[in-house]
Amino acid sequence: MTAAKARKRKAADAAWSVVDAIAFDANGLVPAIAQQFDTGEVLMMAWMNRDAVAETLKTGRVCYWSRSRNKLWRKGETSGQVQTLKDFRWDCDADAVLLLVDQTGVACHTGRRNCFFNAVRDGKPKVIADVETDPTDLYG
């Protein structure tokens, strides 16, 4: 076996040992938080199934499960705004995942850097982040 093949097999073995450690819910999903690894910014929350977890760990590119499209969602496949995996963590109950990532461009489909741009200001809901990239440039 070549060194490259050995690395690939090791990554695959690690991937499935993590999949087996995760407590997926009744729908076979686990919530996954994506956090920018160096700044600590929480970028988004999405869902993963077994295949999404395994693919993410094997490729080093974050892959979610799209509940609306009912298929694997390789983040950035259409928009180019990929997430490179820096570290994969899961919590005490194994029912939530924290992805430390390096986000290319913006994480949010609205063109904002992160998805959590709604807050309360002066007693009312308010959008607190600007659009950085025109969404039609991402998906047009």
Place this chain on the structure above:
Amino acid sequence: MTAAKARKRKAADAAWSVVDAIAFDANGLVPAIAQQFDTGEVLMMAWMNRDAVAETLKTGRVCYWSRSRNKLWRKGETSGQVQTLKDFRWDCDADAVLLLVDQTGVACHTGRRNCFFNAVRDGKPKVIADVETDPTDLYG
């Protein structure tokens, strides 16, 4: 109306306007990520229902919904490890919440600072954080 009463009413109005903005799931819940407001550390992920969101916004103390105990879970009520709310945010689809908090002590019931202490090292699952507080001191 006194100034204190006016503030309280304003907080209550704001709380319910946020509750109405959130897209709770079929079980009436929304996932909530707690992040330490000044360091960016992701502490935990739990769930909130309408009452938990409203109480958190009205009191400034984080309250979740416990799915295992099927009741409101005032974080720190037993352990003393409360979370003071610094900012309440929600995402583009309004189906995830980000709580910026000031965590007293440790967030995790295992006595670790945060719940995401499982990672992959050298191809195998590994616990990467130490217990800081004996759990029997928290719940004993």
